[in-house]
Amino acid sequence: MKITLLRRSCKESARLITARFDRQLPLADRIALRLHLFACKACPGFERQVRLMDQAMGRWRS
Template identity: 55%
Template structure:
């Protein structure tokens, strides 16, 4: 069982690279049992989308 600290590191790493099968499985198992880590994952997704919108802001003109 991975700790929340390890899982959060995997969530961040997943932004830059594909995770191996073992890491993906550990992530799924932990996310199913933890309340905090799925929240962190949603926060990361929100930040990523906000940054994407910010980078593209003003390019529509």
């Protein structure tokens, strides 16, 4: 698999970060997101915020 296939923009990554809490992402998306979070300076902070917010809202989703 070429690395370019796994490249995501910050906008796409933000969408994946949000979607991940609602549904299971395909493996390629999860790998791509992990790679992006590793390479990007801004998105890990957003990911942490979303996770904290998700925890704060509790388990009402399920």
